[in-house]
Amino acid sequence: xxxxxxxxxxxxxxxxxxxxxxxxxxxxxxxxxxxxxxxxxxxxxxxxxxxxxxxxxxxxxxxxxxxxxxxxxxxxxxxxxxxxxxxxxxxxxxxxxxxxxxxxxxxxxxxxxxxxxxxxxxxxxxxxxxxxxxxxxxxxxxxxxxxxxxxxxxxxxxxxxxxxxxxxxxxxxxxxxxxxxxxxxxxxxxxxxxxxxxxxxxxxxxxxxxxxxx
Amino acid sequence: xxxxxxxxxxxxxxxxxxxxxxxxxxxxxxxxxxxxxxxxxxxxxxxxxxxxxxxxxxxxxxxxxxxxxxxxxxxxxxxxxxxxxxxxxxxxxxxxxxxxxxxxxxxxxxxxxxxxxxxxxxxxxxxxxxxxxxxxxxxxxxxxxxxxxxxxxxxxxxxxxxxxxxxxxxxxxxxxxxxxxxxxxxxxxxxxxxxxxxxxxxxxxxxxxxxxxx
DNA sequence: ACAAAAGTGTTTTTGTTACACCCATGT
DNA sequence: ACATGGGTGTAACAAAAACACTTTTGT
Numbered sequence: 001x002x003x004x005x006x007x008x009x010x011x012x013x014x015x016x017x018x019x020x021x022x023x024x025x026x027x028x029x030x031x032x033x034x035x036x037x038x039x040x041x042x043x044x045x046x047x048x049x050x051x052x053x054x055x056x057x058x059x060x061x062x063x064x065x066x067x068x069x070x071x072x073x074x075x076x077x078x079x080x081x082x083x084x085x086x087x088x089x090x091x092x093x094x095x096x097x098x099x100x101x102x103x104x105x106x107x108x109x110x111x112x113x114x115x116x117x118x119x120x121x122x123x124x125x126x127x128x129x130x131x132x133x134x135x136x137x138x139x140x141x142x143x144x145x146x147x148x149x150x151x152x153x154x155x156x157x158x159x160x161x162x163x164x165x166x167x168x169x170x171x172x173x174x175x176x177x178x179x180x181x182x183x184x185x186x187x188x189x190x191x192x193x194x195x196x197x198x199x200x201x202x203x204x205x206x207x208x209x210x211x212x213x214x
Numbered sequence: 215x216x217x218x219x220x221x222x223x224x225x226x227x228x229x230x231x232x233x234x235x236x237x238x239x240x241x242x243x244x245x246x247x248x249x250x251x252x253x254x255x256x257x258x259x260x261x262x263x264x265x266x267x268x269x270x271x272x273x274x275x276x277x278x279x280x281x282x283x284x285x286x287x288x289x290x291x292x293x294x295x296x297x298x299x300x301x302x303x304x305x306x307x308x309x310x311x312x313x314x315x316x317x318x319x320x321x322x323x324x325x326x327x328x329x330x331x332x333x334x335x336x337x338x339x340x341x342x343x344x345x346x347x348x349x350x351x352x353x354x355x356x357x358x359x360x361x362x363x364x365x366x367x368x369x370x371x372x373x374x375x376x377x378x379x380x381x382x383x384x385x386x387x388x389x390x391x392x393x394x395x396x397x398x399x400x401x402x403x404x405x406x407x408x409x410x411x412x413x414x415x416x417x418x419x420x421x422x423x424x425x426x427x428x
Numbered sequence: 429a430c431a432a433a434a435g436t437g438t439t440t441t442t443g444t445t446a447c448a449c450c451c452a453t454g455t
Numbered sequence: 456a457c458a459t460g461g462g463t464g465t466a467a468c469a470a471a472a473a474c475a476c477t478t479t480t481g482t
Contacts, residue, residue: 007257009221009298043221043296047287071285071300073261082257084223084300086285155434172436173472196433197479369461386463387445410460411452434478441472451462 008083011051012038012123014069014130015061017092017110018147023163024110025127026092027119028058034111035120036127038085051088059108060099065091065146065210069130077122085121089130091146094156135164142183142211145204153191153199154178181213222297225265226252226337228283228344229275231306231324232361237377238324239341240306241333242272248325249334250341252299265302273322274313279305279360279424283344291336299335303344305360308370349378356397356425359418367405367413368392395427 014036015026027034037058041050048066056062066088073084102108111117113131116124137143144160145152158174178184183205190198228250229240241248251272255264262280270276280302287298316322325331327345330338351357358374359366372388392398397419404412 007221007223007255009223041221041287041298044289045287046289047285047298068285071261071282073255073259073300075258075260084255084261086287086298153434170473171434172474175435176437177471192480193433195431195481197435199434367461384446385461386447389462390464391444406453407460409454409458411462413461429482431482432480434480436477437474439473442470444467444469446467447465449463451460453459453461455456455458 006081008078008081009041010038010083010085011041011047011054011088012036012085012126013051013055013066013088013090014123014127015055015059015064015090015092016113016130016134016147017096018094018160018163019110019112021159021163022112022114023131024112025116026059026061026098027109027111027116029107030120033120034117036123041086047086048088051086051090055090060102061090061092061096064093064096065143065208069126069133072122072126074122085126087126087129089126089134091134091143093149094147094160095149131164137210138164140213142181142204142209142213145184145207146210150207151187151189151191151201151203153201155199157184157202183211183213220295222292222295223255224252224297224299225255225261225268225302226250226299226340227265227269227280227302227304228337228341229269229273229278229304229306230327230344230348230361231310232308232374232377233324233326235373235377236326236328237345238326239330240273240275240312241323241325241330243321244334247334248331250337255300261300262302265300265304269304274316275304275306275310278307278310279357279422283340283347286336286340288336299340301340301343303340303348305348305357307363308361308374309363345378351424352378354427356395356418356423356427359398359421360424364421365401365403365405365415365417367415369413371398371416397425397427 017024028037037055039054041047051066069087069089071084071086075082113127138161144157147160148156154175157178158169162169184202185205187201187203189201191201192198231238242251251269253268255261265280283301283303285298285300289296327341352375358371361374362370368389371392372383376383398416399419401415401417403415405415406412
């Protein structure tokens, strides 16, 4: 085994949320270009910890779902020093408020995935890959619950699926399928939004946990 | 962005094959312990290229299916210098003959996954994760074809599935399902093994390519 | 009263599972 | 002739898809 080499290892995180009925990713501006939050992996950092640390420092996000995605290491991906990036994606519950201090600067903002500006390096590839992974996971896990607040309605959950999949789903079939999974339960509370019948609120039986199904 | 840091990046590859009706992984011996082939990522290497290079150098394997699996970076995973490993798995077609020079040394051998010795570092985790990924991929891709020679019988393909899944499958249902995928075709040739009716040989319509199905 | 979203079952279609016998060859 | 694996179809069942109307609230 040889000794160290001049190679930079970074983590880059694509944080997703549902915002204004669309899937959005959180970008930070650096100099003139937009990029994903992230940065170098410290010498004593676990990779996941490094990702959480940079995410918290650059965006204030913490305590959210985070999953390793893929490691990008093409020699040409960064100009200058050779950099290898361990890419992650993260899920932020709808309605999560970023700290004023973070948003006010204008250096950090949610951008709908179909309206993204040009991103630094290969960050657009990371977002595209994460989006595909997320869509695939809807079919065999309870991951969508990570994009909703603790209490939510079935219509909200259906909307999350529809937005990510980009197609409309049948309400009755959707509800039947979700309830059969036995991963959510009624709270007894009602969501009273205006102008129509109130909806029952549900919550995850195992919040914070993403289960595989079937 | 900071400059380089004393952090070692390696690739580690779990090469699988079907050997004597079992799933086996290729191990190399280093000092007193067995480990997966792999080694440091050079400064100009693409990650995939680094994996292929180490694999070729240490085992003689080349031109085989290779897929990135996961990146392992817990600070305690290596003693001494901090090392981050980009893990891969590779698939070697049954019957592939390793070069005499490689095998003769006794430093390199196929080991059934359920009879593995203690492995260096977290290499046992890599093998376990790769094995799960491989089993999962059988359900939604044509990946099993990468473990068979160019021409093969349906019984051989079924055996690959059964060995990886660890369960027996119904012959008629299996054949129906596989043929419905329309990813293999008859060659017209027959496999004449001894003592029974010859089997039709098939080959992949897109050899070397792993398609997603359904 | 009306607009707007919530809630609710049945039928049809599709895919999956279970299952047993004859065939072609080598010995 | 027998042993060995190769090859084949159908019926039962389960899962997924299609489909429309009533309910409850706010205005």
